[in-house]
Amino acid sequence: MMPPNTATSLHEKSPLLESKTKRQSRWGWRKSTQEEHYVLVIHGGAGTMSRFRSTPELRIKYKTALSGALQAGYAVLKDGGEAMDAAVAAVSYMEDCPLFNSGKGAVFNTGGKNELESSIMLSKPPSTHPEIPSSRRGFGLTLLTHTRNPSQLARALYLDPKAAPHTFLSGATAEDIGKDYGLEPVDESYFFTAARWREHRRGLGLPEEPFPYPGDTDDTLPLDQLPTGTVGAVALDVRGCIAAVTSTGGRTNKLVGRIGDTPSMGSGFWAEEWSVQGKFRQLWRKVRGKSTKVAMGVSGTGDGDYFIRLNTASTLASLMKNNNEPVEDAAISCVDALRVDGGVGGVIALDDQGHVAMSLNCSGMYRGLIREDGQPLTAIFDDDELD
Secondary structure: OOOOOOHHHHHHHOOHHHHHHHHHHHHOOOOOOOOOOOEEEEEEEEEOOOOOOOOHHHHHHHHHHHHHHHHHHHHHHOOOOOHHHHHHHHHHHHHOOOOOOOHHHOOOOOOOOOOEEEEEEEOOOOOOOOOOOOOOOEEEEEEEOOOOOHHHHHHHHHOOOOOOOOOEEEHHHHHHHHHHHOOOOOOHHHHOOHHHHHHHHHHOOOOOOOOOOOOOOOOOOOOOOOOOOOEEEEEEOOOOOEEEEEEEOOOOOOOOOOOOOOOOEOOOEEEEEEEOOOHHHHHHHHHOOOOOEEEEEEEEEEOHHHHHHHOHHHHHHHHHHHHOOOHHHHHHHHHHHHHHHOOOEEEEEEEOOOOEEEEEOOOEEEEEEEOOOOOOEEEEEOOOOOO
16 A cells, blocks of 8 residues: 655645655655565666656666566565575666666766676675674675676675675776676676667767677667666565665766765665664663664665765664654655755665655656565656556
């Protein structure tokens, strides 16, 4: 059961940009019940998207792809699997889909190359790997050029502190380690798509042809033209663990070697668990049958430079932890702060009670939600309801 449509009243009571942010949080929210034990929320990028430039066929393509990603993650969660594995499954699905700015559909930098980034973070170590210290938290990757599924490499390195004792790696070193996990490199040509190549060349005022690689000549323009978007997933499993996984090709025509928010811990991703402070709060939670611990996870998408400047992801967690704000309110605050500074984007976030936020300050964000009933719900534009 979804909450009632509040779009009209919000339009009447507040400016357009403010109402956009608030609506998305409310539509993405559903009160948790005792029967609900897991949830998965995803995004496929946010930015300037025009409903009028789109076609019904293209919108169906995107929503079908989002549903596929949700179902890939759901297949893990429904069998009692780890949040980490569910989030990676959902993101891997989008990395393999040329509609999104990650993996196969990644954008090009000014040098005409794809430089990929990814990250993973957990609120607590997965039950399948109890040897992982709780202080390890997560892992970020950048400047990947031969990894088909960066999210899978981030997972592998997070789970192997001996091989990768750091929190952040780049380029060939990370990809060489990945070979030990069966993550064989792909040729650079694998990431090429005609649509992203045309965007890249047009943005620089250069001829679109000839293409650097034969094969793909699809002229279909994606909804998110010249994207700054990213794909991501945040999952809650039956053990109360939350995992955030994010993956991107970065900004269209970014400078060679640019590093964005996706692999930068605290900026484009975060997950955390903490004990509630204060005897009254602890008692009140116990009376309501809740744990005295709280967990959350968040993944961002949009103009990553602003996410870095405002440390958006960890700020969202701090508002929940220190101000006792619900995840929905904290998400609204952070996305509004981005807008004030000129940053376009959105976030998906959830807590351990299954409350979900999907907040944005722009015309669209590919997004989706799936719960125990297995029904994928998706949306694209800012004023869309999940359906």
